[in-house]
Amino acid sequence: MDFxxxxxxxxxxxxxxxxxISSTAHLILVPALLGWxxxxxAVFIFDILLQFGTVIAVVVYFWRDLWGIARAVVAGLLAxxxxxxxEARLGWIIALGTVPAVVIALLFRDAVESLHRQPLVVAAIxxxxxxxxxxxxxxxxxxxSVDALDWKDALIIGSFQALALFPGVSRxxxxxxxxxxxxxxxxxxxxxxxxxxxxxxTGASVVAVKDLLEVPNFVQYLPPLALGTAVSLLVGLAxxxxxxxxxxxxxxxxxxxxxxxxxxxxxxxxxxxxx
Numbered sequence: 001m002d003f004x005x006x007x008x009x010x011x012x013x014x015x016x017x018x019x020x021i022s023s024t025a026h027l028i029l030v031p032a033l034l035g036w037x038x039x040x041x042a043v044f045i046f047d048i049l050l051q052f053g054t055v056i057a058v059v060v061y062f063w064r065d066l067w068g069i070a071r072a073v074v075a076g077l078l079a080x081x082x083x084x085x086x087e088a089r090l091g092w093i094i095a096l097g098t099v100p101a102v103v104i105a106l107l108f109r110d111a112v113e114s115l116h117r118q119p120l121v122v123a124a125i126x127x128x129x130x131x132x133x134x135x136x137x138x139x140x141x142x143x144x145s146v147d148a149l150d151w152k153d154a155l156i157i158g159s160f161q162a163l164a165l166f167p168g169v170s171r172x173x174x175x176x177x178x179x180x181x182x183x184x185x186x187x188x189x190x191x192x193x194x195x196x197x198x199x200x201x202t203g204a205s206v207v208a209v210k211d212l213l214e215v216p217n218f219v220q221y222l223p224p225l226a227l228g229t230a231v232s233l234l235v236g237l238a239x240x241x242x243x244x245x246x247x248x249x250x251x252x253x254x255x256x257x258x259x260x261x262x263x264x265x266x267x268x269x270x271x272x273x274x275x
Contacts, residue, residue, distance in 0.1 A: 001038060001046065005031075006224035007231055009050060014235025017054040018194070018243050020133060020173030020255045021262070024116070025126045028167060029266045032119040044116050045215065046225060048208035053229035055201045057236030058194050065195065069094070086147050090195075093149050097158035098199045104162040105204075112165050119270055125168030127263025132169075132177045133256035140180030146188045153182045161196060171197060176252065186247040194240065 009027055016023035027047045031038055059066060072087035083089050105112070115121055160178030164171035172193050179189025212218050 001224050006228040010228035010231030013050040013232040018239045022170035024167040025122050028122050045208050045212045050228050051201045052205040053232030054236040057233050061240050093154040097154040100158040100162040122168045123263050123266035127260050129169045130256040130259040133252050136177035136180040141183040142185050144183040146192050
């Protein structure tokens with residue numbers, strides 16, 4: 001992978017990790033559309049590590065929230081009252097909401113990873129998953145805040161996040177839609193989605209680092225990986241700010257229609273290339 005490819009993938013990751021249009025699908029489909037010949041094992045690990053840049057973007061953007069949550073959780077444990085404050089409860093809700101994705105990842109990692117090598121399947125999933133957006137926008141009450149979340153909400157939204165292990169679903173789309181189904185306001189659903197991504201994607205990045213170290217001559221991937229990660233961080237910061245403002249005023253339906261259009265484009269283009 002060269003620096004130009006890494007730059008393009010970093011920009012794609014920074015934009016699509018937060019918009020509900022599937023970063024994984026774009027990282028798989030764009031190289032396929034452009035005819036890039038990339039090592040499948042290395043690019044799978046590369047794509048996951050690019051997500052670490054967007055994790056850092058969330059930490060930077062929401063550092064006050066995350067610091068307050070961490071401090072409240074520790075204070076609650078020391079006082080033997082772990083759920084005494086709103087911030088402490090939110091910390092435990094984020095932890096509980098991470099569990100479904102961890103369980104599914106451990107059980108089905110090989111099956112999920114195999115899908116990354118099937119662009120046509122990823123394109124189809126991306127289009128079908130647009131239904132999540134349309135249905136959640138239709139049935140969501142949008143009258144609750146993040147502070148109103150409880151353990152049941154955590155497990156349900158966490159189960160939506162687990163769906164995003166399948167490339168094309170989109171972690172942000174799944175968790176924001178899960179939040180809407182549980183009655184959260186759009187902006188609140190997006191905020192919780194971003195906070196929930198920190199432990200999940202940090203864990204995935206740690207596993208990817210271990211996998212990268214097992215790739216022969218992995219050192220050659222480090223310079224382009226550093227560039228892609230830095231770019232995804234900077235672009236991700238801008239995208240978080242834009243999306244929170246957008247969702248305060250607008251429906252997510254436009255992203256559903258985009259997903260369908262891009263899915264059709266990829267299915268037709270890649271399908272014709274196989275003939």
